[in-house]
Amino acid sequence: MLDIAPLVRVHVDALLAAQIDMGVCDANERNAPVGKPVDMSAPHLPKVAGIDSTVPSPAHTTAPVPPVIPTAAPLPGIPGEMIQDRLASWVSDLTTLHELTERLVTTGSLDEALREVLRAGAALVGARRGMAVLEPADGLGPASTVGLGLAHAELGTIETVPRSATSYGRILDGLPEPAGSRTVPDPIAVPDLLGEAELDPRHREVAARLGYAASYALPLATEAAGKLGAVVWLYDEPAEPVERQRHLVGLYGRYATEHLARLLELERARVQVATVAEELLPSRLPRVPGVQLAARHRTGPQGGGDWYDALPLPEGALGLAVGSVSGTGPSALAAMGRLRASLRAYAVMEGEDPVAVLSDLELLLRLTEPARSATALFAYSEPKQRKLVLAGAGHTPPLIIGDHRTEFVETSLSAPLGMLACWEAPSIEIAPAPGETVLLYTDGLLRRTGDPMDRAFARLHAAAASVPKADRTDPGAIADHVLRTLLPEGLDTAGAGEDVVLLAARFE
Structure with missing residues (x-):
């Protein structure tokens, strides 16, 4: 067995680096031994923080060298035990700091x-x-x-x-x-x-x-x-x-x-990022006779590509659109701005045919940004006749909210824009009853719930069905109720990375 002098039999390898920062070298120097063992042929461990960590190597053929006994007057206690008590105090302090910083880093x-x-x-x-x-x-x-x-x-x-x-x-x-x-x-x-x-x-x-x-x-x-x-x-x-x-x-x-x-x-x-995203979206919603509009939007911390639009068209018509561009960050925001501007141009030229609008958008995306995909839904509305013709490309279906029904619109299935060599899916026509609201949204609303998509759709339907009757005359109140029900912690929850878009149109 090793004959280790009791003055240095202290396990400090895990604490010496920390005690330097804690300002404790002076304590070790005060308690350091006066003498030290005779040098042996084995390598010497380095000195750390004023403690002589030299330990004699095991003797195989000769008796171990006895340690040098200090000549100074003995202290009231054993110096090694005093060091251990001090180290125990430092261990407690380091443990406390570790626990507190671990809690802080989770914020x-x-x-x-x-x-x-x-x-x-x-x-x-x-x-x-x-x-x-x-x-x-x-x-x-x-x-x-x-x-x-x-x-x-x-x-x-x-x-x-x-x-x-x-x-x-x-x-x-x-x-x-x-x-x-x-x-x-x-x-x-x-x-x-x-x-x-x-x-x-x-x-x-x-x-x-x-x-x-x-x-x-x-x-x-x-x-x-x-x-x-x-x-x-x-x-x-x-x-x-x-x-x-x-x-x-x-x-x-x-x-x-x-x-x-x-x-x-x-x-x-x-x-x-949020400021740039807000600048790329409509600063105000248009006023069109026969329909009331409200929008809710929140950009995630990384900056996503979810967007919405509402633009007046000739002969009292109205174009409604929502969409989502793949990716996050400034590049996704820039692509979202280009896609929204292009859709507005196509809607003005041939908005009465939503399939043609999305077909042109598909061709543009495939030619100019082949590495990017996007989802989109465009609806051509004649508010006075309470009629909508809509088509979607890989987008979530709209939701009709009224006194007598709350149901999803059955849109035709289609891949997102940029995913097919030639995109085309038939449009559908719906006729909301007076007082009913058509709710358009992006899948970020569903993903923020943290549930599987089928469960998230069920929760969205339940939230829409539970809108109080007094709030059904205001599309903004309807959108707020849906948000509060689906996301009780609010839109600004820390760590929520998905964009959220709701566009509500209530027909009179």
């Missing part, structure tokens, strides 16, 4: 991440309440304020205090960053807020009203990400975090800032 939106930072930081510094302010230094937004243990009105009350009088305000409005550099502000601790003689009177009044007596503010900033905001925790009694708590929350804050920077970049990209 998918800025507000959700800020709330998690508040909760985790409150546990680390021993506070009960707090607020986080997101305010990127580049001024491009978005800006947000969330609270922990503070109601919306209480957050507003705190914001009435002059920013220069608050610790988080001094972090946010600190000195301008020098050109080409990103400085990180220091945390600000106020251990006895009401005891400060120079405290702003308004701040004193608000603190007394809300019942907090101390604060600890941490910047959400790193050299790589820049200054994104600040978070402040509030204590009910005079207090401040100890050095160990400050160190832990500082490590957590740096990681949280990098995570927030990634979410901020994604949010800005999503807003830009």
Whole structure:
């Protein structure tokens, strides 16, 4: 067996790299042995964090070399056990940080991440309440304020205090960053807020009203990400975090800032994509006698190619269209814009024949964008006669919603545009009764439910059938009810990647 000196019999291989970052080398140096074993012929392990990890190799023919006994006076306890106790404390801290960062990384939106930072930081510094302010230094937004243990009105009350009088305000409005550099502000601790003689009177009044007596503010900033905001925790009694708590929350804050920077970049990209998509779609729906129109649209975070259109045609007719282009991102948005513009041109020339419109669109797509496919549905409507002639290319069937029936329109089966050398499918004619609504939609609405398509169709039918009678006179109310029923968490759910389009036409 190896005769290992008890002064170095400590399993630290998994912790030494972490303890360097935790600032613990000084503790190891204080507890390091005075002497060390005699050098042997075996290779020496490297020294890490001030601990001599040299271990004698096993002796096969000679007796093991006894360790050198320190000549200093013995300590009250065994140094190895003291190191193990300290390492146990570090293991606990590292485990806590690991658990908190694992929870943070699961957040998918800025507000959700800020709330998690508040909760985790409150546990680390021993506070009960707090607020986080997101305010990127580049001024491009978005800006947000969330609270922990503070109601919306209480957050507003705190914001009435002059920013220069608050610790988080001094972090946010600190000195301008020098050109080409990103400085990180220091945390600000106020251990006895009401005891400060120079405290702003308004701040004193608000603190007394809300019942907090101390604060600890941490910047959400790193050299790589820049200054994104600040978070402040509030204590009910005079207090401040100890050095160990400050160190832990500082490590957590740096990681949280990098995570927030990634979410901020994604949010800005999503807003830009949504803005482009909205600009490519109709800015307003036309007013045509005999029909009421309403549309609901939401672009996914990656930018899909779902679209809709409603355009007035000669002799009081109306063209209705919905479609979806394959792919996501800017290229899909550009293709969607080209496809919609082409369909409008074909609809003006030969809109009374939906099959001809989609045939021309199929030919155009096949010649100009052979690597892309699309679905489309086009309906030529004469509102005064309450008549629709429609044709679809791989698209989901419309839904008729009325007082006496809720049913899908049986359209002819067809492959999507761009999938066949020559596309043609017969059109069908439907005659909605007075007060009935024809609902056009894209398959993104069905996919957002997370159910198989047959189950999603059944849920859509049930949602349409459950529209309250009072809402059936308003196509917008019908579309909203269907959305609320199918997607109770809303259209802006984090992680929802599918576009959603609804176009409702109610015939008088």
